[in-house]
Structures are given as structure tokens and as C-alpha cells.
Amino acid sequence: MSECVIRDEICCGLECRCKSTCCDHNVATIKSFVNIISQKWSLKIINVLNEQECGFNELHYLLKDCARKVLTETLNNLIAKNIIVKKVYLKNNVTYSSYQLSDIGCELVRMLYQIKRFSCAYLGD
Structure with missing residues (x-):
């Protein structure tokens, strides 16, 4: 199993299966999610x-x-x-x-x- 590292530079070590351009290999999409639920x-x-x-x-x-x-x-x-x-x-x-x-x-x-x-x-x- 690949190591999952969430930093500002890397989304994660796992293979990305995202079919859109939202997976920009940083935490911007996570921050967007947190902004919504917060x-x-x-x-x-x-x-x-x-x-x-x-x-x-x-x-x-x-x-x-x-x-x-x-x-x-x-x-x-x-x-x-x-x-x-x-x-x-x-x-x-x-x-x-x-x-x-x-x-x-x-x-x-x-x-x-x-x-x-x-x-x-x-x-x-």
C-alpha cells in the first residue's frame, strides 16, 4: 500500500482516480470542503x-x-x-x-x- 501524505505540495501517494481537473496535487480541494462544512x-x-x-x-x-x-x-x-x-x-x-x-x-x-x-x-x- 502506498503511503498517503497530505501536504501543500502533494495530494497523496495513492493513485488518483479523479476524472476532473480538481485534483491539483495540493490541499486546495480539502480546504474548499472544510470551508463549506465549517x-x-x-x-x-x-x-x-x-x-x-x-x-x-x-x-x-x-x-x-x-x-x-x-x-x-x-x-x-x-x-x-x-x-x-x-x-x-x-x-x-x-x-x-x-x-x-x-x-x-x-x-x-x-x-x-x-x-x-x-x-x-x-x-x-
Whole structure:
């Protein structure tokens, strides 16, 4: 097995199977990931949407301390990164929207559970 080294110069010693240009052999892509999940409300929104599809008002109710403006901004950031999907529909001449995890978001949740297991096993308080 090849040694995996994460530094600013080398992505890892393992063979890269990435089919896009994102694998630039530095940690920029990891930093991008960390920036997404380190936003105050991102993980909480992802956690709620992992349980159920929600409309904006329902999300706002479930995340009581999150200001509407911050919720809107965070949702838009997660949509831009293809982590969640916004569905818009018309009902009785009123436009409604709901949010759910995308396939990428579901993959992110699986990875976050692995990180949680790792943290509990090796990085405990």
C-alpha cells in the first residue's frame, strides 16, 4: 500500500482516480470542503435535510436561532456547491420551495459519518 501524505505540495501517494481537473496535487480541494462544512449553519442544515425534505419556513422553525437572511445565504451556498437541491412548485397559485440533499449531499453525509467515527475513536475529548 502506498503511503498517503497530505501536504501543500502533494495530494497523496495513492493513485488518483479523479476524472476532473480538481485534483491539483495540493490541499486546495480539502480546504474548499472544510470551508463549506465549517460555516456555522451548514452542518445543521445538512443534518436536518438528511432526515427529511423541508420547506424554507420549516427549516427556519427547526433551526430557531438561525436568522432568515443567514439561512437564505447558507442554503444558496449549499445549492451552489450542489450539496442540496431546491425544488420550486406551484400550489393554488402560490409558489413554494423545498430543499433536499442532492446525491452529492448524501455522499457527503456518508463521509461525515466516517469522520465522526474516526473522531470518536481517535480524537476523543
